[in-house]
Every structure is written in C-alpha cells, then in structure tokens.
Amino acid sequence: xxxxxxxxxxxxxxxxxxxxxxxxxxxxxxxxxxxxxxxxxxxxxxxxxxxxxxxxxxxxxxxxxxxxxxxxxxxxxxxxxxxxxxxxxxxxxxxxxxxxxxxxxxxxxxxxxxxxxxxxxxxxxxxxxxxxxxxxxxxxxxxxxxxxxxxxxxxxxxxxxxxxxxxxxxxxxxxxxxxxxxxxxxxxxxxxxxxxxxxxxxxxxxxxxxxxxxxxxxxxxxxxxxxxxxxxxxxxxxxxxxxxxxxxxxxxxxxxxxxxxxxxxxxxxxxxxxxxxxxxxxxxxxxxxxxxxxxxxxxxxxxxxxxxxxxxxxxxxxxxxxxxxxxxxxxxxxxxxxxxxxxxxxxxxxxxxxxxxxxxxxxxxxxxxxxxxxxxxxxxxxxxxxxxxxxxxxxxxxxxxxxxxxxxxxxxxxxxxxxxxxxxxxxxxxxxxxxxxxxx
Numbered sequence: 138x139x140x141x142x143x144x145x146x147x148x149x150x151x152x153x154x155x156x157x158x159x160x161x162x163x164x165x166x167x168x169x170x171x172x173x174x175x176x177x178x179x180x181x182x183x184x185x186x187x188x189x190x191x192x193x194x195x196x197x198x199x200x201x202x203x204x205x206x207x208x209x210x211x212x213x214x215x216x217x218x219x220x221x222x223x224x225x226x227x228x229x230x231x232x233x234x235x236x237x238x239x240x241x242x243x244x245x246x247x248x249x250x251x252x253x254x255x256x257x258x259x260x261x262x263x264x265x266x267x268x269x270x271x272x273x274x275x276x277x278x279x280x281x282x283x284x285x286x287x288x289x290x291x292x293x294x295x296x297x298x299x300x301x302x303x304x305x306x307x308x309x310x311x312x313x314x315x316x317x318x319x320x321x322x323x324x325x326x327x328x329x330x331x332x333x334x335x336x337x338x339x340x341x342x343x344x345x346x347x348x349x350x351x352x353x354x355x356x357x358x359x360x361x362x363x364x365x366x367x368x369x370x371x372x373x374x375x376x377x378x379x380x381x382x383x384x385x386x387x388x389x390x391x392x393x394x395x396x397x398x399x400x401x402x403x404x405x406x407x408x409x410x411x412x413x414x415x416x417x418x419x420x421x422x423x424x425x426x427x428x429x430x431x432x433x434x435x436x437x438x439x440x441x442x443x444x445x446x447x448x449x450x451x452x453x454x455x456x457x458x459x460x461x462x463x464x465x466x467x468x469x470x471x472x473x474x475x476x477x478x479x480x481x482x483x484x485x486x487x488x489x490x491x492x493x494x495x496x497x498x499x500x501x502x503x504x505x506x507x508x509x510x511x512x513x514x515x516x517x518x519x520x521x522x523x524x525x526x527x528x529x530x531x532x533x534x535x536x537x538x539x540x541x542x543x544x545x546x547x548x549x550x551x552x553x554x555x556x557x558x559x560x561x562x563x564x565x566x567x568x569x570x571x572x573x574x575x576x577x
Contacts, residue, residue, distance in 0.1 A: 155300060307340065538558075
C-alpha cells in the first residue's frame with residue numbers, strides 16, 4: 138500500500154515509521170523545511186526510544202521518505218493520514234481543528250484518484266464528517282472516503298504500542314474504506330491483534346472515553362493518597378490491594394503529582410467541552426480536571442512544608458521535569474507548575490533531566506540546568522524527585538545526603554522509603570500518600 142502521512146509530530150512520525158516497517162511505502166509530509174531536512178539527515182526531532190533505528194532501517198530499505206510537497210506525497214496514495222496537532226483552543230477548551238481542516242483542503246486540491254482520508258489526530262465527535270464536507274466543497278466530484286483511526290501510543294513505549302497494540306480502532310462509512318484499512322493493518326490482523334471496525338462517531342468517542350477514564354484512574358488514586366496521609370494508610374498498599382481485583386487492574390494506580398503530557402490534559406478538557414455542547418455535562422471528567430490541578434499545587438505545599446514553611450533563599454534540586462520518563466515532552470508537566478512556584482517563592486532551583494533541556498530551557502526560565510543529579514544536589518537544601526527516570530531510581534542516597542547543605546527529600550513518585558532516607562542520613566523525607574513509617 139502507498140501511504141501519505143501529513144504531519145511529522147509525535148503521532149505522525151511514529152505511525153509513518155511503523156507503517157513503513159509493515160512493508161508499506163510511506164511518504165511523511167511536513168511544512169517545516171528544517172524538520173524535513175533533519176529527517177532526511179536521519180535525525181529524529183523527538184525523543185522516542187528505538188525510533189531512530191527503526192526509521193533508518195526503513196529509509197535504507199526505500200520504504201520511507203520525507204517531503205515538504207504535499208501534492209507529490211498524496212499523488213497515487215491509497216490512504217492519506219492526517220496527523221497534525223489539535224491543541225486546546227484558547228478561551229473555550231475545544232480542540233483546535235484549524236490544522237486538520239487546512240490539511241483536508243490541501244489534500245482535496247491535490248488528490249485525483251480514489252483514496253481514503255484517515256484522521257489519525259485526536260478530534261471531537263463529528264470531525265470526520267466535517268472533514269468530508271471540507272473535501273467535498275473543494276472538489277465536489279472527487280472519489281474518496283473518510284475514516285477515523287485514533288492513536289493509542291504511550292510516549293516512551295510508542296513503537297511497542299504500535300506493533301503490539303491492545304486494539305486498533307477504525308471508523309468507516311463504506312466497505313471499500315474498510316477494505317483499505319484492513320489491508321493497511323493486515324500484519325496485525327495476521328498476528329490476531331484486536332481490530333475494531335465501527336462507525337465514525339464511535340471511533341472518535343472511543344479515544345476520548347479511554348483517555349478520560351485513565352486520567353480519572355490517576356486522579357482517583359491521587360485523591361485516595363491525600364486521604365491516606367490523613368488516616369495513616371499507605372497508598373502503595375492500597376493500590377496493590379485494589380489492583381489485584383481483575384475488574385480494576387493495577388495500571389495507572391501510582392500516586393504522584395498529577396498527570397500531564399500531550400493527551401490527558403487536552404483530551405479531558407475537550408471531552409468536557411463536547412459534553413457542554415450537547416447539554417450532557419461530563420461531571421466526572423470536569424472533577425478530574427479540577428482535582429488534577431489541585432494535586433500539582435498540593436505538591437508545592439508539601440515541598441514548602443518540608444523546608445520549614447518557606448523556600449526563600451534555599452537551593453532546591455529538582456530531578457526530572459518531563460511529564461514522564463523516556464520522553465522529552467514537557468506539555469502540561471507538573472514541573473511547569475511546581476518549578477516556577479518554587480522560583481517565585483525565592484528559591485534557587487537546579488534542574489536535571491536526561492531529555493528535558495531542549496524544551497524545558499524556554500519553559501522554565503530562571504531554573505539552573507545541570508547535567509548530573511549529584512551536581513544538582515551539591516549544597517542544596519532540598520531534593521525533589523519529580524520524574525521517575527531510571528537513573529533517579531538507583532541513586533546513592535548516602536552520597537546525595539552527604540553533598541547537601543540540609544538533607545531533605547520530597548519524593549513525589551514514591552521511589553524510596555523513609556527507611557531508605559533515614560539510613561542514608563536524610564533529616565527530612567516526605568512522599569505521596571504515605572505516613573513515612575518504617576514499613577513504607
């Protein structure tokens with residue numbers, strides 16, 4: 138199959154590379170000439186483990202190319218995927234579909250033969266029908282179909298998610314479009330991965346419902362963690378006890394400073410707005426959004442309390458600022474709330490993150506970047522564990538404590554225990570949802 142992928146952001150690039158590894162001929166399109174030049178040099182503009190190797194393999198095989206010429210890319214394509222950004226629109230919480238509709242217009246102007254226009258971007262219910270209208274308006278006689286194919290990729294594990302998915306969701310209106318999509322995903326069908334073929338609206342809703350539910354699960358355990366701190370319970374034991382119930386499962390039950398990233402914040406806001414538009418308030422989702430923001434601010438209070446009620450004049454080392462490990466994504470990361478607040482409170486904040494510098498240096502003005510955790514804690518008054526990168530899971534805590542001016546740790550990912558900290562010589566330790574007992 139010949140595939141054109143419009144957009145080389147996170148979703149578009151990962152999808153394009155993986156489709157080419159299925160054996161399809163894929164052309165990835167982007168308007169940014171610098172990005173195209175970078176990709177043609179074999180450089181990956183995002184951090185995703187293994188993507189550079191897989192991309193190079195398929196470029197060398199001749200199945201994967203890059204261009205800024207959309208017309209060239211879609212000429213003769215069996216399917217054209219729209220994988221452009223849909224950020225939250227300022228003022229109303231809706232997903233901004235400007236780039237989606239602009240891509241649809243350009244596709245319509247360029248396509249001459251039958252193709253399936255597939256929306257890979259996360260879009261509100263009804264968008265694919267609007268895409269069809271946009272294309273039809275530009276070229277009334279064009280023979281085409283539209284399809285919805287939402288992505289379910291976890292940053293840091295995107296290649297594995299694409300190659301071994303929990304499910305593939307495809308929304309179509311015609312058997313012809315269904316056949317094209319089935320051929321595209323044939324390698325997964327042959328290995329018996331679940332492929333759900335449904336209508337356009339259901340496919341669009343599945344994406345939002347899934348992300349809202351996962352965000353709810355994270356927020357629920359964070360709220361339970363707050364209650365655990367007041368009652369003396371240990372949220373890690375509570376999570377374990379809950380997760381062993383097969384109806385609940387143990388995933389996304391890890392207490393921390395709140396969710397962030399490119400999907401959950403944007404998609405929960407969009408779902409809440411869709412509900413308002415249809416006069417069906419998404420009350421649970423709206424509460425999740427509110428509580429998640431409160432959790433980030435609560436983490437600030439936890440750090441300040443650990444430091445005796447004020448961070449003014451103190452040096453604080455923050456380990457990890459991306460929203461999760463194994464990504465360079467800073468979108469809606471808890472660090473974007475926590476670090477500026479600490480700086481605003483008068484603290485000198487040193488930051489270390491394996492991949493966060495490229496985006497973070499502009500997003501966290503006033504922070505001092507260092508390249509090593511042990512350098513960051515030198516003469517510091519507090520260390521904050523904010524992102525659970527592997528290199529922060531195995532710190533020599535005694536070495537950390539000995540380097541600090543005042544050995545205090547705010548472990549916001551529950552990586553260590555009070556016992557670990559005390560043995561290493563820390564005089565203060567707090568975590569999330571635990572009392573800090575010897576057994577925690």
